Amino acid sequence: MEIERLVQTLSVEGHALARAAEEAGTEAKVPTCPGWQVRDLVRHTGMVHRWATAFVADGHTSYHPDEGLPDLDGAELLSWFREGHRRLVDTLSGAPADVECWSFLPAPSPLAFWARRQAHETTVHRVDAESALGGAPSAIAVDFAVDGIDEVLRGFHARPKSRVRTDAARVLRVRAEDTDAVWTVRLSSEPPACERGDTAEADCEVAGPAAALYLSLWNRRPFPRVAGDSSLATLWREKSAVTWG
Structure with missing residues (x-):
């Protein structure tokens, strides 16, 4: 899939995840991730977004550890998530096509890898967030x-x-x-x-x-x-x- 389409999907899915998490409340259970509450889901996905951003933005050419999970909850946690998601989308949108950085699955380029991986990461976790609301998840193309x-x-x-x-x-x-x-x-x-x-x-x-x-x-x-x-x-x-x- 084209990088532009993947980044657009990442943008849409991240906003949908945040909306579902806000509606469900961070204390709600996540049926698709047994043992997790919405706060765990949002912390994890937000951490992954920041971790991915660092590779593209800072040009890490080898594995770089994540920064860990934040000690945040409620509205403050959702604001933190939205900020990190926006930075990831902006970073991928603005990165040169030939950016060099670490990746861990075959792809046409590191940028293509990170756009694809984060689009799917965020989509699956959007489904998780919607599961906390009950009912069927939103459609996937x-x-x-x-x-x-x-x-x-x-x-x-x-x-x-x-x-x-x-x-x-x-x-x-x-x-x-x-x-x-x-x-x-x-x-x-x-x-x-x-x-x-x-x-x-x-x-x-x-x-x-x-x-x-x-x-x-x-x-x-x-x-x-x-x-x-x-x-x-x-x-x-x-x-x-x-x-x-």
């Missing part, structure tokens, strides 16, 4: 959800730290039914190997609308449909969590 599925399967879980592994070789297929996007995920004792397309016979297929699959792969909702060996869908839900740090 099909092409953006497809891009997010790509990032999860071919980015995060291609890394050595992925725990989604099987003793014997197995194949998981992910099919977005409202578009032609299909992924084949080969599971083994090594990190998952994912490719686009229906390239191998699957032991299990998870299918549904792209936005629903996107949230399912981030463990925000059950898979819409599972066919074949459901233990692979269970494996995903039990082992795929991406943790901070």
